[in-house]
Amino acid sequence: MKIDFHSHILPGIDDGSRDIEESVELLDYMADDHVDIVAATPHYYCGECSVDHFIERRNDAYERLKPHLKPHHPKIILGAEVLYNHVLVGNEQLSKLCLQGTDFVMLEMPYRQLTEDIIDDVEKIYTRLDVKLLIAHIERYLHFTSYKELAQLMGLNVLGQINAKSLMKFSTRRNCLKLIKDGYVHVMGTDYHRRDSGHALIGEGYEILAGKCGKDLIRYIEENGRDILENRDVEDIG
Numbered sequence: 001m002k003i004d005f006h007s008h009i010l011p012g013i014d015d016g017s018r019d020i021e022e023s024v025e026l027l028d029y030m031a032d033d034h035v036d037i038v039a040a041t042p043h044y045y046c047g048e049c050s051v052d053h054f055i056e057r058r059n060d061a062y063e064r065l066k067p068h069l070k071p072h073h074p075k076i077i078l079g080a081e082v083l084y085n086h087v088l089v090g091n092e093q094l095s096k097l098c099l100q101g102t103d104f105v106m107l108e109m110p111y112r113q114l115t116e117d118i119i120d121d122v123e124k125i126y127t128r129l130d131v132k133l134l135i136a137h138i139e140r141y142l143h144f145t146s147y148k149e150l151a152q153l154m155g156l157n158v159l160g161q162i163n164a165k166s167l168m169k170f171s172t173r174r175n176c177l178k179l180i181k182d183g184y185v186h187v188m189g190t191d192y193h194r195r196d197s198g199h200a201l202i203g204e205g206y207e208i209l210a211g212k213c214g215k216d217l218i219r220y221i222e223e224n225g226r227d228i229l230e231n232r233d234v235e236d237i238g
């Protein structure tokens with residue numbers, strides 16, 4: 001089962017799809033790529049609006065899109081890409097932002113060096129609250145922090161997602177392959193924003209990974225995806 005865990009396909013809610021027409025177009029691309037399930041994960045910035053207001057806007061965007069969905073489109077599950085903030089520690093509102101049907105929250109790390117304090121906060125988030133964490137596009141943070149610091153974060157009881165697009169360029173692909181080898185990558189996403197933003201689809205990512213690492217890795221990624229949707233415990237995944 002092909003699952004895209006990270007996308008901005010809902011219309012007019014963040015810097016992703018601008019309108020229904022564009023959302024349908026992105027879903028058409030995903031259908032052509034034989035994606036079965038796509039997680040709609042609009043950005044959530046806790047300083048900008050309340051969790052309840054965000055959920056209201058997200059659900060409203062989905063309801064507006066719904067009548068335009070076609071039978072061949074992937075099934076959409078609702079979630080969020082939550083930007084880390086110290087105030088999230090112990091904030092029970094966070095559990096409302098879980099990926100539909102699970103206790104998994106997709107957490108986006110800040111685009112700066114990962115400090116001990118930030119890493120400690122991440123650990124506190126999942127130990128104090130009833131949530132499990134999937135860290136978004138883990139390869140991207142290597143532009144801002146060392147591999148050692150990222151490895152410290154990913155050594156926590158969390159799961160990791162990479163973007164298919166990062167497998168297309170030599171330098172970012174090299175980082176992804178190292179993260180995979182070290183066991184920090186569990187699932188993939190497109191992080192698709194807009195029709196003209198040149199994102200790679202899951203199938204393109206699979207092709208590169210199968211060529212570099214073998215088809216067992218694809219089976220591993222798909223199995224992890226199913227396990228997340230079945231809300232298995234983090235320690236039982238991967």
Ligand SMILES: [Fe+2]
Pocket residue numbers: 006007008081191
């Ligand atoms: Fe994203």
